[in-house]
Amino acid sequence: GAGVSQSPRYKVTKRGQDVALRCDPISGHVSLYWYRQALGQGPEFLTYFNYEAQQDKSGLPNDRFSAERPEGSISTLTIQRTEQRDSAMYRCASSTQGHANTGELFFGEGSRLTVL
């Protein structure tokens, strides 16, 4: 399809394991954002990229969280040594415009992470 694609859609892991969440943005979109959304809450900013450059990672909760977008397209959000509090919906969004210009965010359907 032409939308933002995220995988896996559902991930159940044991505490202490590492997980990698993948985002494939809309082709040609410059900006890519990662958000975390708890049940009943609004999306909470984690990090964002312009092309391959990580412009802002101020929302990453701690150093167990990292993200990359090496070729300016697909991005991976990695959580090391997962904890139960990491359980949430992780959403990726992309935008056709660079961060200097506001533009519509196109969200994926999310990856729901459950840490047991």
Place this chain on the structure above:
Amino acid sequence: GENVEQHPSTLSVQEGDSAVIKCTYSDSASNYFPWYKQELGKGPQLIIDIRSNVGEKKDQRIAVTLNKTAKHFSLHITETQPEDSAVYFCAAFYYGQNFVFGPGTRLSVLP
């Protein structure tokens, strides 16, 4: 940093009535205010937005108003229909600050 509050958290209206959702923001530098609709099991989708150089924008049954002095903006939905039932999020943005979303409003349109 920016903080966005949103009220009410839940809203029930009869089909055909109007619905109003209000948001306030804290950072006067914010200059772009989108509204997103999130249906069950899906990602948020932009339905309307407004920039700080206008006070009101309308698109068919939905409209958004902005009061920069008071730092609040509102979503108005007229002639509500069952398919309007969803969670609605407001957000505030300016260059150098990422999109900050409100906590959401669950709208239920009763037949």
